[in-house]
Amino acid sequence: MKFFDLLRLIFGNLNRRKGRVALTAIGVVIGTAAVVILVSLAIGLQMNANEQLYGIGDLTQIQVSPTYGEGPVVVGPGGGGGGGGGAPPQQKLLTNLALEEIRAIPGVEWVVPREFLMAGGMVKYQRLEGWANIIGVDVDDLALLGLEATQGSTALGRGVVVMGPMIANNFYDPRQRPGQEPPPPPDLYDQQIQMIVSKWDAQGNETRKNISLRVSGVLKEARGESDWTIYMPLDQVKALNEWAMNRRINYNKDGYSMAVVKVANVDQVLDVADQITQLGYQAYTPQSFVQGINNFYVILQVIFGGVGAIALLVAAIGIANTMAMSILERTREIGLMKAVGATNRDVLAIFLGEASGIGFLGGLGGVLIGWLAGQAINVIAIVYLAGQANQQGGPPPSVAVYTPLWLPVFALVFSTLIGMISGLYPALRAATMIPVMALKYE
């Protein structure tokens, strides 16, 4: 039998029992709509949660820190001397050699060392004082780290700094009198700021150093560490640290305090982080945290989907019932089909097709209703959640219910499959009827 003829016959048969098909399909509509709405809701919640995560930053970056071994510090070239796997924690310093080792891991795009300024972080602008996280990075341009500027550029150079957008909010007036309005956050772009670094000698006497710097760029808000950071070239921070510690720093020997590793593909991040850990360094990636949250939401989706699936199960029993009734009524027709040369497979295909057709039609309705209901919930929920966010601070959510394209496609295929499975028993019974018995059936 040709597929198109089969299809036409199936829909002709469904069409001649419109009322019953519609009633049976309503069960499927409800089940499918429930699956679509609930799973969309779980996905929407997940997207919201990811949006609200603060300080996640770039998921393709791994922060690597050295492992400082316990007991007497033994410093050797290359750091720690390689050590076998499974040994107790050994010292592994982030020397230049170590950076090469990490660069060699497949999937790593680049490795950039960075260093905190260890001599305080007070900054002054006119009569205002503030505080910042001061970091030296070994790049000419912060764009390489995935940072963008809202004002100026991300290029680093001598005598200039690039700062995060939140720094300005940290400035206060030290001579502010009680009751006086705090000054508004200053616009620091292209302004001279003073950085004050200090050190203490053994007697506790403080030595201060004032450095004048120009703000050459302000970064875009990234909701991460960079928002609160002033970036400088690495060698400048190194010089200040050497001044503060009164000794030379040799990166080949002492290592950097941190390195940022960029991985080409987000899927490889956890793998690369594992390999770095196995080399003996400390690797931190927000990806592992995000993974945990995502796992939670996947479980939520499965549970929500399961609730909808119960409705579909009930609908499936309805389809099986309708098909069983239909086959009883059409026993003589089945006998006739066999008499005129329909094979058991033809009969099976016709009745399985009718059951699948009910599932498909119900699925179509369910997907449509589920999607529409999702959109309606979105409109209502976003208004409500935005109100909540205004009270509690934080950004308003952009989405409450999200239906990805795969979901309606999956729901449609699934409901069709449910129909087919429900029709299996009745269709098999129809297919295996003895023709003469079917023809004589009253």
Next chain:
Amino acid sequence: MTKSLVRVAGLKKYYQMGGTVVRALDGIDLEIKPGTFTVVMGPSGSGKSTLLYLLGGLDRGTSGEIWVDGQSLNDMDENSLALFRRRSMGFVFQSFNLIPSMTALQNVAFPMQFAGVTSARREMQARNLLAQVGLEDRAEHRPTELSGGQQQRVAIARALVNDPDLILADEPTGNLDTASGAAIMQLLSDLHLAGKTVLVVSHDPRMTRFATDKIFLLDGRVVSEEEYQSASLGTMDL
């Protein structure tokens, strides 16, 4: 001597009905030659319908053999039997067995779907056959809009659709009034004259008028005409 189209040897069909065994066919031997018009006569319960269904491959005997065109039906599996019915058999039933939701044309064309004939050819052939049974103007009518005689003519057109070797008719006039019944008999006879092999099961003695061969059944056995006449004399109103 021409080769027989159908040969039956030692065919038995027993049913279990309640606690008793019903011997619907109890050892049948017969032959049907191509191009004949065979009428199987017998009172109800004589097993004549059972014989027709067994010959058509719609059921299997308890024992014995049936060969159609040299092929043993016992050797065929379900699928081969379906193909055999599709290619070699055309059935006409007492109760017509038309599909009520389909028009006359669709009913006639229906079996060709299983044979994978294209829809254009299906329609053309169905129209030709409807014309042959004199119903070309009724093509778009549903069975409920047709008289009994017309419905049976549609059913005959349907039986012819795959150009079968043998047309099997089970009491084709049983549900019809005398005039329509006569017309159907005439139509079957015309098919025979056109070269078809026809086997009709009936208890209507008028059928024998067109027959080239007659088979008489009593209690599941083939009997001679004399035996049949004397046995049925008591029950028949003459």
